[in-house]
Amino acid sequence: MTKQEKVKFVIDTLEEIYPETPIPLDHKDPYTLLIAVLLSAQCTDARVNTITPLLFAKADNPYDMIKLSVEEIKAIIRPCGLSPMKSKGIYGLSHILIDKHNGKVPESFEYLEELPAVGHKTASVVMSQAFNVPAFPVDTHIHRLMYRWNLTNGKNVTQTEKDAKRLFPRELWNKLHLQIIYYGREYSPARGWNIDKDMIFQKIGRKSVVK
Structure with a gap:
């Protein structure tokens, strides 16, 4: 298969399995999403969703x-x-939002990444899910799967994001990044990976991964 054929196979398979992609973190507006994404660093979405109601x-x-x-x-x-x-x-960025942005979450990668405890991935999630701006946030699931699928060299998340944006159509980025996360959790986890159930890896996977 050519790389473009592999990409089409990934897109078609994910669309078949996950036609709907609900945002995994519970929120009601850009601010509550920003806080939830910040909390999700090295924490499961399920746990974040039990804590945010107490905070909010x-x-x-x-x-x-x-x-x-x-x-x-x-x-x-x-x-x-x-x-x-x-x-x-959370305390620091809340002050900055009031002082510099009239209490609103800015619709800007640059301004978001200036906020304390907000990195590029968090900014990308907020831009994508709160403002519907095309972005491709790369978390550990996407980084792992893009490498397993031989669509990136796996050097770092920055390279993986560049490769994902180069390979996948821009208009699909926001949905695809969620589809890949869902697929990674269900079919291609870091631990307890059952290769026989991982239909995308079976078709296009990097063979050296399983040696």
Whole structure:
């Protein structure tokens, strides 16, 4: 198969399995999505979804969030891990949103990535899922699958993102990145991987992965 044929096979297979792609993190607006994505670093979406209702009951906007102390935020989000860094980030970015952006989450990669505790991947998720701007956030699932499918050399997530954007049509990026995440969790996990059930790997996979 040519690379383009492989790409078409991936797109068609994912569309067949996951015609709908609900956003895995519960939220109601760009701010609550931003906080949920920040909390999801090195934490499962399922756990984040159990913690955010507790946090958002006290503060679901930057004005209420800065009424809480960093310690109060940290106590609530502790089960998500990295709570010292994340709590400072949430408090700090809430202040910046009020001071510089009228309390709104900016629709800009540049401004998002200036916020504390917000990296390129978090900014990409917010731009994609809150504002429907084409982006291809690369998490560990996408990085792993793109390598297993021999669509990237797997050097780092930056390279994987470049390769994904080069190979896949721009208008599909927002849906595809979610489809790949869902597929990775169900059929191609890091641990407990059953290659026989991984139909995409069976067809186009990098053979050296299983040696």
